Amino acid sequence: MTIATSGTPIVTVDADAHVLEPRDTWIDYIEPGLRDRALRIEKDAKGVEVLLVDGKPHMGLYGRLGALGGIGMDAKDLMTAGMRSYEDGCPPGGYDPAARLKVMDEEQIDVALFYPTIGIAWEGHVEDPALATAYARAYNRWLVDFCSVDRQRLVPIAHICLRDPEGAVEEVKRARAAGCAGVYLSPDLPARAGRQFDDPALAPFWATVQDLDMPIAFHVVARESSMLDGWTGDSGGERIGSVVFAFAFLALDVMAAFTSFMTRGMFEKYPRLKCAVLEAGSNWITAWLDRLDHKFEVMRDFSSMKLLPSEYFKRQCLISAEPDESITAQIVEHLGDDYVIWASDYPHLDASFNVVGELRERIAGLPESSQRKVLGDNARRFYGLDA
Secondary structure (H helix, E strand, O other), X not given: OEEOXXXXXXXXXXXXXXXXOOOOHHHXXXXXXXXXXXXXXXXXXXXXXXXXXXXXXXXXXXXXXXXXXXXXXXXXXXXXXXXXXXXXXXXXXXXXXXXXXXXXXXXXXXXEEEEOOHHHOOOOOOOOHHHHHHHHHHHHHHHHXXXXXXXXXXXXXXXXXOOOHHHHHHHHHHHHHOOOOEEEEOOOHHHHOOOOOOOHHHHHHXXXXXXXXXXXXXXXXXOOOOOOHHHXXXXXXXXXXXXXXXXXXXXXXXXXXXXXXXXXXXXXXXXXXXXXXXXXXXXXXXXXXXXXXXXXXXXXXXXXXXXXXXXXXHHHEEEEEOOOOOOHHHXXXXXXXXXXXXXXXXXXXXXXXXXXXXXXXXXXXXXXXXXXXXXXXXXXXXXXXXX
């Protein structure tokens, strides 16, 4: 905890930290009757490590599971199929809560909200609704145990899969009772069996998270295919362009999910439901809200929204800034200092160290009151965290 020039502490809250689930997490935490279908990491006949989802290999991660972590490591090494194991990319802070607290101390992070890693890869690959809920429940049980080492600093965010609407309602209630502060939702349509957000089958879930005061959050996912597959095809040459293209456009799923949720009138229907927009950057949000406001004004008669999209955002949403963004201070000034949080993304391959120091430099020109909000107070308020 840092002491500000005013003499009072500034609390820093990492609003999108990650764990690296031990490979036996689902084997250990799923119901015994489903253990033979649990998520697991094994080697195939060629000796290459694969993630098995209901017994089938996730080919998007084939031989590259080490790249799910990998902070500070060589990307080419981790991305070369078959060269590294999952654990090779896992620093202790990813799976050991005591080690994570040490990392947080070194990084000047007071509180962290935790999201999955393997968990962002399996949705859309599970067709059995009950199994999808069982996968989510097993992870949530493990995460609560992980965070139990220090529940003031380590905050569990429940993973909920909407493929099973009834199971999602029951699991989010259970997770809230177990101490989870919010909900991670995949932005991917296949993760909810193609249902749109306003599908009547999902209405009980939205009502439940609103009543439980559990913010939802959309976060990028790792999957085998995307809406932009046509742009990433092999042209017979180096794959550098397509890899960078696909990596950068992971944010598009989050942007699309947030926009769909907004324009389908979900914030109108559920005025107390809160939503965080994660790992898509923040510098785009002001331009996008301006655009949404303009298009809404033109097409108001065709919308169930009553307010401007920017008004819903300010009533119910936050967006996470990333340390490498160059105009975060200007975004805070334009959008308002109540609506921006930040994230380390530790321990993923594209994360880095000294993120708090970097962010402080980015927002150093803002008033101390604004810096406090961005660094921690907004997240504490949004998630109802104790001081």
